[in-house]
Amino acid sequence: MHWQDMTWPEIGALDRERTVLVLPVGSVEQHGHHMPTGTDTYLATAVSDAAAALVGPDVVILPSPWYGLSAHHMHFPGTITLTAETMMAMVGDIVASVVHHGFRRIAVVNGHGGNAGVIDVLASTLGHRFYGAARIACLTYFTLARDAIMASRESKHGGMGHACEFETSLMLHLHPGLVHQDRAVVHYPDTGTPWLSTDLVNGSIVRSFVAFDDLSESGTFGDPGLATGEKGERFLAMSAEALAAFLKDFSTWPIPETRP
Numbered sequence: 133m134h135w136q137d138m139t140w141p142e143i144g145a146l147d148r149e150r151t152v153l154v155l156p157v158g159s160v161e162q163h164g165h166h167m168p169t170g171t172d173t174y175l176a177t178a179v180s181d182a183a184a185a186l187v188g189p190d191v192v193i194l195p196s197p198w199y200g201l202s203a204h205h206m207h208f209p210g211t212i213t214l215t216a217e218t219m220m221a222m223v224g225d226i227v228a229s230v231v232h233h234g235f236r237r238i239a240v241v242n243g244h245g246g247n248a249g250v251i252d253v254l255a256s257t258l259g260h261r262f263y264g265a266a267r268i269a270c271l272t273y274f275t276l277a278r279d280a281i282m283a284s285r286e287s288k289h290g291g292m293g294h295a296c297e298f299e300t301s302l303m304l305h306l307h308p309g310l311v312h313q314d315r316a317v318v319h320y321p322d323t324g325t326p327w328l329s330t331d332l333v334n335g336s337i338v339r340s341f342v343a344f345d346d347l348s349e350s351g352t353f354g355d356p357g358l359a360t361g362e363k364g365e366r367f368l369a370m371s372a373e374a375l376a377a378f379l380k381d382f383s384t385w386p387i388p389e390t391r392p
């Protein structure tokens with residue numbers, strides 16, 4: 133079920149204790165020569181939809197705000213970035229609105245590596261702000277499904293980074309008309325240090341800002357040459373299964389009483 137397709141009486145009738153609201157967040161940013169700027173939001177939304185189909189009617193998908201933190205892609209035309217403060221305020225306002233309407237379980241499902249830090253902060257700040265009223269969970273879907281993705285990838289380390297084996301496969305499955313596979317550039321970036329990795333699912337512990345064009349002329353990190361639509365179907369299934377398992381568990385998390 134999609135929030136934006138429902139009437140207010142339909143939303144008013146939803147069970148406030150059981151319903152889990154999912155807010156997909158992604159980015160509008162360059163994705164190499166071969167993929168569209170909306171890739172991350174398309175994918176976060178598709179994984180959320182597929183997980184909701186597995187869980188059933190207790191999951192409702194909120195409309196995604198589309199934009200995210202993409203300052204590291206701003207040297208490429210097409211990228212639109214929020215500041216961290218804007219994103220925190222925007223997600224905070226969305227969560228405050230649905231909590232106002234009595235909803236008690238909100239999961240922010242992220243599809244963009246650059247948002248990972250801010251959704252960690254949001255989990256803490258919104259969790260504190262709405263303590264006793266709602267539980268807020270924030271996650272990145274490809275990190276949640278990391279073990280399954282690692283087991284089935286073909287690329288070596290660095291092959292899944294950005295517009296890569298993983299993202300290109302998913303887009304070939306979901307939106308093949310938006311992928312220009314003949315323009316794809318394979319690029320394994322050299323960060324110059326083992327402490328910084330560009331791998332999406334097996335990345336750095338150390339965090340440091342890197343402008344994408346310092347490491348990749350095309351904007352690609354990894355190996356889109358290994359991408360196929362069949363692989364994308366499998367990546368979607370394993371991502372949706374991991375998210376569905378989490379959402380089922382999240383629907384049972386206790387909501388603590390507010391102490392005076």
Ligand SMILES: [Zn+2]
Nearest residue numbers: 171172295299
């Ligand atoms: Zn992406």
